[in-house]
Amino acid sequence: MYEILNNIFGNQAVAWIIAAALPLFVFILPFALFAVWLERKVSAHMQDRLGPMRVGWHGVLQTIADILKLIQKEDIIPAEADKKLFNLAPILVFAGSYAAFAAIPFSSKYIGSNAEVGIFYIIAVSSFVVAGILMGGWASNNKYALLGAMRSAAQIVSYEIPSAIVILTMVMLTGTLSLDKFSQIQTAYFWNWFILGGPGDGLTKFLLIPFMIIGFTILYISTLAEVNRTPFDIPEAESELVAGYHTEYSGMKFAMFFLAEYGNMFAVSAVITLLFFGGYQSPFGYLGNSFNIPWLVPIEQVFWFTFKGIIFVFVQMWLRWTLPRLRVDQLMHVCWKFLIPYSFVNLIIVGIITLFR
Amino acid sequence: MEKAKNIYTDEKLLKSLLADKDVTIEEDALEHEMVINMGPQHPATHGVLRLVLRLDGETVVKVVPELGYLHRGYEKMAENMSYYEYIPHTDRLDYTATMCNNVAYVLAVEKLAGIEAPKRAQYIRMIIAELSRIAAHMVAIGTYAMDVGAVTMVMWTFKEREKIQNVFDRIAGARFTTSYTRIGGVASDMDDEAIAMTKKFLDELEPALVDMDKLLLGNRIFIDRLEGVGVLKKEDAINYGVTGPNLRATGVEYDVRRAKPYLFYNEIDFKIPTYTEGDALSRYFIRGDEVKESAKILRQCLEKMPGGEVMANDPKRVLPHKDEIYTKMEELIYDFMIVNFGINPPVGDVYFSAENPKGELGFYIVSNGSGQPWKLKIHSPSFCNLQVLPLICKGQMVSDVIAIIGSLDPVMGEADK
Numbered sequence: 001m002y003e004i005l006n007n008i009f010g011n012q013a014v015a016w017i018i019a020a021a022l023p024l025f026v027f028i029l030p031f032a033l034f035a036v037w038l039e040r041k042v043s044a045h046m047q048d049r050l051g052p053m054r055v056g057w058h059g060v061l062q063t064i065a066d067i068l069k070l071i072q073k074e075d076i077i078p079a080e081a082d083k084k085l086f087n088l089a090p091i092l093v094f095a096g097s098y099a100a101f102a103a104i105p106f107s108s109k110y111i112g113s114n115a116e117v118g119i120f121y122i123i124a125v126s127s128f129v130v131a132g133i134l135m136g137g138w139a140s141n142n143k144y145a146l147l148g149a150m151r152s153a154a155q156i157v158s159y160e161i162p163s164a165i166v167i168l169t170m171v172m173l174t175g176t177l178s179l180d181k182f183s184q185i186q187t188a189y190f191w192n193w194f195i196l197g198g199p200g201d202g203l204t205k206f207l208l209i210p211f212m213i214i215g216f217t218i219l220y221i222s223t224l225a226e227v228n229r230t231p232f233d234i235p236e237a238e239s240e241l242v243a244g245y246h247t248e249y250s251g252m253k254f255a256m257f258f259l260a261e262y263g264n265m266f267a268v269s270a271v272i273t274l275l276f277f278g279g280y281q282s283p284f285g286y287l288g289n290s291f292n293i294p295w296l297v298p299i300e301q302v303f304w305f306t307f308k309g310i311i312f313v314f315v316q317m318w319l320r321w322t323l324p325r326l327r328v329d330q331l332m333h334v335c336w337k338f339l340i341p342y343s344f345v346n347l348i349i350v351g352i353i354t355l356f357r
Numbered sequence: 358m359e360k361a362k363n364i365y366t367d368e369k370l371l372k373s374l375l376a377d378k379d380v381t382i383e384e385d386a387l388e389h390e391m392v393i394n395m396g397p398q399h400p401a402t403h404g405v406l407r408l409v410l411r412l413d414g415e416t417v418v419k420v421v422p423e424l425g426y427l428h429r430g431y432e433k434m435a436e437n438m439s440y441y442e443y444i445p446h447t448d449r450l451d452y453t454a455t456m457c458n459n460v461a462y463v464l465a466v467e468k469l470a471g472i473e474a475p476k477r478a479q480y481i482r483m484i485i486a487e488l489s490r491i492a493a494h495m496v497a498i499g500t501y502a503m504d505v506g507a508v509t510m511v512m513w514t515f516k517e518r519e520k521i522q523n524v525f526d527r528i529a530g531a532r533f534t535t536s537y538t539r540i541g542g543v544a545s546d547m548d549d550e551a552i553a554m555t556k557k558f559l560d561e562l563e564p565a566l567v568d569m570d571k572l573l574l575g576n577r578i579f580i581d582r583l584e585g586v587g588v589l590k591k592e593d594a595i596n597y598g599v600t601g602p603n604l605r606a607t608g609v610e611y612d613v614r615r616a617k618p619y620l621f622y623n624e625i626d627f628k629i630p631t632y633t634e635g636d637a638l639s640r641y642f643i644r645g646d647e648v649k650e651s652a653k654i655l656r657q658c659l660e661k662m663p664g665g666e667v668m669a670n671d672p673k674r675v676l677p678h679k680d681e682i683y684t685k686m687e688e689l690i691y692d693f694m695i696v697n698f699g700i701n702p703p704v705g706d707v708y709f710s711a712e713n714p715k716g717e718l719g720f721y722i723v724s725n726g727s728g729q730p731w732k733l734k735i736h737s738p739s740f741c742n743l744q745v746l747p748l749i750c751k752g753q754m755v756s757d758v759i760a761i762i763g764s765l766d767p768v769m770g771e772a773d774k
Contacts, residue, residue, distance in 0.1 A: 047512030143393045147415075147755070230506060231578055240759050242400060322572070324579045325506025327756045328415055 028101060031306075032262040033063045035313060042317045073251035081248065082139040089136030090249065090256035096128030097263040104270045105180045107280045107301035118179035119167055122271060123160070126226070129264065130156045133245045136257075140248035148244025151234050151328055158332060159225035159232075162339035166219040169347045170194065170275045173208075173354055183279025190283035195276040204357050211350050216276045218343045220312075223268035225331070227261065230320040234328055269312035273305065280305040390418065397426045401504045401759045404769030406743070410758065417758055420750040422743055427773040435733035439699035440466050441676075443733070445536040450737065451771040452533070453496045454714045456489035456525065459538040461711035464619055465720035466540050468709045470702035474669050476621075478542040480662040483620050484555065485528065485537065486711075487651040487658070491562070492521040493714035494644045494651075501641060501763035502573055505582050510572060517565050520558045527551040540700060541675030542668035552659060559652050566648065583638035587749040587761035590635060597748070598741040601716025602643045603765055607635035613712035624661070627654050637757075637764040644766075647714075674700045699728020715739050715768060739772040 006015040037052070037060055044051025052059025077086055102125075103118035115121055130153050137149020171177055173194070174185055186193050195212050197205035225232035234240070241247070246257045273279060280301040288296030326334065391412045397405035405426035411419040431450070435443050447458040460482045467474065474482070499514030522532040528551045529537035529544065537544050573579045589599070594607045604611055612629045614622040630646035632639035669675045676695055677688040704726045710719035716738025723732040742765050750758050 043509075047509050048516055049512065143391060147393075233506070234756070240401065240756050321509045323507065323576065324502065324573075324582060325756075326578055327582055327754060329754065330578075330581060 027106070028098060028259070028263045028266075031266055032259045033067070035262040035265065036063045036066070036258075038310075038314070039317050039320075042314065043321045046318075046321045067255060070255040071252055075251045075253065076248075078141060078248050080141040082141070085135045085139035086248075087253075089132045089139060090253040090260075091132075092135060093129050093132030094256045094260040094263075096126055096132060097260040097267060099125045099128070100267040101263070103179060104267065105183055105274070105280060106305050107298040108180070108183070115178070117177045119171065119182075119271070119274075120177050122179075122267070123164060123167065126264070126267065127156075127160070129260070136249070137245040140245070142248050144241045144243075145245050145247045148241045148247070151241075152228065152245055154328075155228075155232060155234065155331060156226050158335045159222040159339075162218050162335065162343045163222040163226065165340070165343040165347055166215045166222075167271075167275065169215055169343070169350045172347070172351060173198065179274050179279070182274050183281055186278040187281050189285070190278065193276065193278040193281075193283075200357070204353055207353050208350065211346050211353070212276065214342065214346050215350070216272070218339050218346070219272060219275070222335070222339060223272065224316060224319070225335070227264045227268055227316075229265070229316050231323040231326050232331060233320070233325055234331060265313050265316055266309050269309040269316070270305070272312055273308040277308050278304075395758070402762060403500065403767055406762070406767065406769055406772075408746075408758070408762075410755070412755065415754045415756075417750050417753050417755065420747045420758065422746050424740070424743065424769075425773055427769045429774065431774045432733055432735060435730050437729065439696075439728045440470075440540060440702070440730065441695065441699070443730075444538065445534065448534040448536055449770055450735065450774065451493070451713060451715055451718070451739065451768045453768055454489040454493035455533065455535045456485040456529075456537060457493070457711065457713045458718065459535060460486045460620075461709070461713065461718045462720055463538040463540055464711060465707060465709035465722055466700075466702070469705065469707040469722050469724055470540070470674055470700060472541045472669055472671055472674055474542045475666045476663050477546075477665045478667045478669075479620050480658055481528075481543050481547050481667065482538060483622070483625075484547065484655060484658045484662070485525070485535075485543075486620075487655045488521050488524060488555065490651050490714045491648050492518045494648050495521075497714070497766040498569070498641065498644055498648075501760075501766065502579075504759045504763035505579060507573060507576075507579065510569065513565070513569055513572070517558075517562060520554075520561070524551060524554045524558060527554060539668065539676060541671055542666070546667045547662075555655065555659060559655055562648075562652055566645065570645070580638065582756075583641060583760060583764070584636060585634075586637040586757045587753060587764060588634070588636045589745055589749050593745065593748060594635070597745045599716070599745055600738050600741060601713065602647060603640055603716065603742050603745075605629065605631045606639040606643045608633040613710055613717050617710070619709075619711060621661075622654075625654050625657050627657075637760050640764040640766075674702075701726060701728055710736065713738060715766060715771065716742060718771075735774055737771040737774060739767040739769070740774075743767050743772055 006012060008015075040051045040062070041058070043049075052062035055061040055065050077083055100122050103115055103121045105118075133152045133156075134149045137145045137147075137152070140146070170182075174182060176182065176185075185199060187199070190196065192199040195209075195216055197208040197212060224230075228234075246254055249257060282300055282304045286297050286300050288294060288300055393410045393412055394407070395410055396402040396407040402408065407423040407426060409421045409423065410417055429449070431446055434446065438446075444459060444462065447462040448455040450458045463482075466472075495514040495518040499511035502510035525535050525537075526532045528547050529535040531537075589603065589607050591607045591609060593599075594604050594609065599607075600611070608631055610629050610631050613619075614627075615629055627650050630643055630650060632643055668678070672688065672691045674695070677691055681688040682692045683689075702724045704724060706721065706723040708719060708721045710717045712718075717736065718738055719736030721732075721734040721736070722730050725731040746761065746765065750761055753761065
């Protein structure tokens with residue numbers, strides 16, 4: 001992406017800025033606006049309500065109105081708060097979720113950075129979020145915020161282990177860390193997706209299917225915990241900790257936590273899509289290829305990638321409005337006693353199968 | 358702890374908070390402890406309940422509930438108003454089950470004055486009391502599930518509650534603050550449409566309850582969160598004076614409707630659901646079972662309800678009909694006397710208790726023969742039930758405290774009076 005822009009503008013600084021700002025304005029902000037609206041609509045229809053209806057068609061502009069309100073709000077910093085950390089925390093959290101988008105390939109033509117270690121980079125950079133949350137909770141000088149931050153740190157750090165093990169399994173299977181290559185491997189039709197054993201045929205493909213499903217389930221559960229969604233939303237458990245780590249935040253700083261949450265939701269869904277569901281590949285060929293219109297292919301790819309991602313985001317919302325929340329000890333119990341051992345066993349079995357591929 | 362001393366200047370509260378040192382997880386407990394203030398403004402304390410928690414990590418070492426943030430002095434206010442005037446104030450006690458309070462108060466006054474309402478009125482009172490019980494349990498179940506994190510449940514239960522309130526709207530002309538009962542009867546008759554609405558509601562209730570069970574009880578997380586949490590022992594429950602569903606969840610089969618029958622509950626066939634575990638989960642189950650029993654009672658009441666008057670014909674103590682007031686001299690005088698000077702029950706005292714959704718709601722009224730009660734004491738179940746909170750929260754986690762409050766289902770309007 002950067003190279004293309006550099007060729008167009010002939011200026012490195014401009015190319016950098018545009019390459020960095022593009023995912024934000026083209027994707028994250030519109031997606032967050034859409035996801036907030038979708039969440040309200042999903043919850044409303046699950047609860048026999050209508051949800052936002054007044055602003056725009058079926059309330060589509062509601063989130064924009066909310067953001068406008070949040071921008072105008074007074075920026076309150078508690079007197080006892082640690083000001084520097086308090087101001088830094090939302091930026092760090094947002095940066096963590098935003099930076100993850102740099103390595104996500106939306107199509108074969110649009111990748112922020114086609115790094116060879118894409119998936120490794122995403123794991124690393126999304127850990128920023130923990131630091132930000134901990135910082136916000138500590139700097140707020142509020143007991144509820146501190147409790148929420150502590151819970152969050154414990155939770156995210158624990159759940160990174162099973163998700164990292166599952167990602168390791170996939171890396172072992174494919175032999176690459178590049179997310180673009182992940183997508184390229186799972187090309188053509190949906191039976192080449194890793195959830196259905198990956199490309200190729202023969203016995204190993206069918207042997208892999210159950211372990212891929214287990215791997216996907218573990219990854220999905222642990223990413224739910226990493227983005228603090230129900231049933232793992234204990235860091236911001238509304239009925240227990242008021243609002244958890246962002247209790248003291250208001251106005252745009254709160255909105256940054258909010259945007260980061262929705263950005264993160266898509267980021268983890270994107271990782272799942274890339275690893276198991278063919279990345280940006282269409283499940284059944286491209287219109288562009290069949291009608292011989294080459295420029296249509298990347299657009300279709302963006303569509304499929306976003307579509308798959310939004311499906312997983314929708315499932316996250318569905319779960320949120322259905323499931324109760326776990327208790328802290330039960331949360332750790334699920335992670336350390338179920339997810340980590342299972343993902344280890346999965347790693348070993350997939351490793352053995354890979355040997356015979 | 359030093360900092361806590363500065364913040365919590367209330368000596369009595371702090372003393373009781375620090376008194377208990379027998380639950381410690383770490384060797385050197387004070388190194389790890391934190392005092393946290395939950396409420397009166399907190400999303401899960403059901404109104405304005407304030408809890409001061411002493412935490413060791415996430416484990417609760419001690420809880421001190423502080424009540425009184427919604428104290429409006431209803432017992433004292435009763436001494437300055439006539440028996441009729443006090444009826445609307447009973448709505449504001451347990452505001453989730455207004456009709457039950459109306460019925461309980463009016464029955465207490467009738468017992469004091471020796472008035473008996475017509476049979477139809479009594480049946481209508483049973484119907485509205487049971488409808489109100491379902492409505493209150495719907496709030497209890499919904500908010501309880503919401504406290505545990507299942508937010509959708511509250512909307513589903515409120516949908517059912519809405520239908521009950523529509524029935525109340527039809528019967529009493531008000532959805533929420535009904536003030537429907539009168540001394541010697543009820544304000545207006547229950548017409549055919551109200552009966553049809555009730556029947557329709559009952560038919561729709563059963564599938565809705567099945568749906569709710571599917572949503573929550575088919576869910577491992579919900580069961581795991583509540584099983585074995587906040588166990589209340591039978592002896593403790595009796596000693597602390599716990600009543601209602603919370604008592605029956607511990608295994609004591611005590612229901613005022615059966616133990617000291619009032620209205621026509623002795624003619625109705627219904628079971629008293631009991632559980633023996635006494636934990637938060639059994640307190641959830643028991644409310645669901647009671648809703649089903651109430652539906653059964655309602656069906657029988659609708660079937661057995663006789664025709665006739667809904668106000669007793671007792672001119673000096675019961676308000677006459679409006680059309681009689683406007684056409685007859687005698688009735689006009691009686692109406693004037695009752696409204697202005699009250700019903701003057703005989704000197705004496707009376708205690709009457711009724712089974713409310715939250716437990717045994719009792720009214721102790723002392724009369725000195727004048728139009729206003731000399732003393733009116735309310736035995737409010739929520740207040741008694743809340744007393745066990747420090748006992749059963751000890752050693753649990755912060756999340757459990759929320760679940761336990763939800764399972765005890767206090768209504769602060771009643772606890773603080």
